[in-house]
Amino acid sequence: MINNIQNKAKQSFIELGYPDRKSEDWKYTNTDKFSQCIPYNRDIPFNDSDSFLIDDSINIIIYNGSVLNNHNYKIDGLTIIHLDESLSKESLKNFSKIVTNNKNGVVAHNTAEFTDALHISIDKNFDFNIPINIIEISSGLRDNEIVFPRIYVHLENSSYAKIFIRKLDDNSCGCTNFLSEFYCEDSSSIEIVYLNEAKNQKSIDSLYFEQEDNSQIKFLSTSFGNDLYRSNINVDINGNNCFNDFGVLILGDRKSHTDFHVNMNHNKGNSVSNFLCRSMLRDRAKGYFNGKIFVKEYASLTDASLNNNNLLLSNDSSMQSNPQLEINNEDVKCAHGSTTGNLDQDSLFYLLSRSITQSQAEQILIKAFANKLLDMHNCKLLSIDQKVQNWIEQK
């Protein structure tokens, strides 16, 4: 079964290749490096696993695209398996059905080349309260090597899960083409906290979400000054009365390049979506945000918002922001907006007039800007709050 999927994807990738900068959606991000890389197929042993683990969680390490420690197991409410040839069509569920291999070269490349994939499934009516902590590490990669981590998460009816995904690298370069699919059945609910600390990597993430009736998603992504980072987030709301709340926090520094593309597709009505992207850029960091709310003609009573706020902390940092709406139904509430600027001078004065020093006042205001997102999501286990504070103080 997997072989069939991969063979088809290989053919698609040969036809499609990586998108180039002539494509409107990719005009800011150069994918040449990804095209030129060869799939990693060496075997570098991994020894240091303990330092990334979180207590009272289910810890899973994906190392250079492979799931470590043979994580095939089932406990009450949860199934974790590798995806391999032995899986039946039934156990694969909607794997690779959410993504479209034949239209998207990035996705096709991952599907064609992944050597291992993690499949997580939560049983129906099961509140899985133990956090699932996925650590995705790239290490020892040569400059011309690429890895293809892949995750599929399936929530059955009325189930709940909380998933952390932490992406790390060592000082090596190389590329990552990461793909994850989240399928939310009726009345299921998922919280995802994604932390990208792979600063030296060039990476493209493709995150696909599909929601059925009454399902809920809370998602927070935080990325720290990645050399080249492109994230594609695609949400298909295919049910009624769904809710989602997406937050993206970009902390750009040095010459980092961060490019977020978002498609929020309201395919059915009565659902609420909130997408907020906030970036803080310093040094010569560059940021890009392209987001679109798409409301289909029969998606009445949609309530959707898409906002992008950017804080430029240096003269050489820059941001391109383009939130869009495409609405094909008159009975909806949709909002989009974008702001880009420096720290508010009146707020700064207010703090200074209370004895607070210039540098501390600036740090307080930068942190306040990030807190809007951090306060909305429970991300204590990954210490994101402290990492953001450290980033601010490193200035």
Add this chain to the structure above:
Amino acid sequence: MILFKDLKVKIDDKMIINNFNLEVSPGELHVIMGPNGSGKSTLAYTIAGHPKYSIESGEIIYKKELINDMSPEERSGNGIFLSLQYPISIPGVKNIYFLKSAINSLRKFQGKDEIDTIDFLKLVRGLLPLVGLDESFLHRSVNDGFSGGEKKRNEILQMLVLKPDLSILDETDSGLDIDALKIIAEGIKNYRNEKRSFILITHHHRILDSLKPDRVHILIDGEIVLSGGAELANKLEKEGYGWLRKKDLND
């Protein structure tokens, strides 16, 4: 405490304060009244050191030191406090963190150690009832979603925490209901002593009934055109500012 000599202040190339002269001694409470646009808030911001307001000429001498070029944080460290007419909201910064950062920065400026957390909480909890706020306000973002009255009370709370020598209160009594006005006035009254000075900017005589000012000054076109006692505020309440046109005064 503070002396203004022939002060001229500009904002965006427009002169707002002209030949402003005033001396406020320790323990005194001076009131500045004046029609809208007369330069009252400009004066307040200038004393606190807002960078938008540039001193064209003249001097501000505070505690015998020229402070024209002193930064806002240094002025605050030296005991100057400005209660804003429109307090700024800072979503994402909890009031308690803001107050603790402020008091610790002040203590650092004064060469003191940081305040112990328990002592800080004891201090703030003791002050909250004086301004009619409950503890939940400490855990909300600074002025975010506060009513007008709550913002003003929060300003007075900050004054009580930072214990300034010179407090400039810019329309702290505006937009308050009778009970809130009483609380604010009591807060200021209790804080007053022979060493602490106040410059109170207001449009209303009500707050002056309980505060008993030493002097009332009327500012028009950035200049004090008349000074007197509390009775001046009562006269303004009855007659407005019309009779105070410079021409009439000169006549």
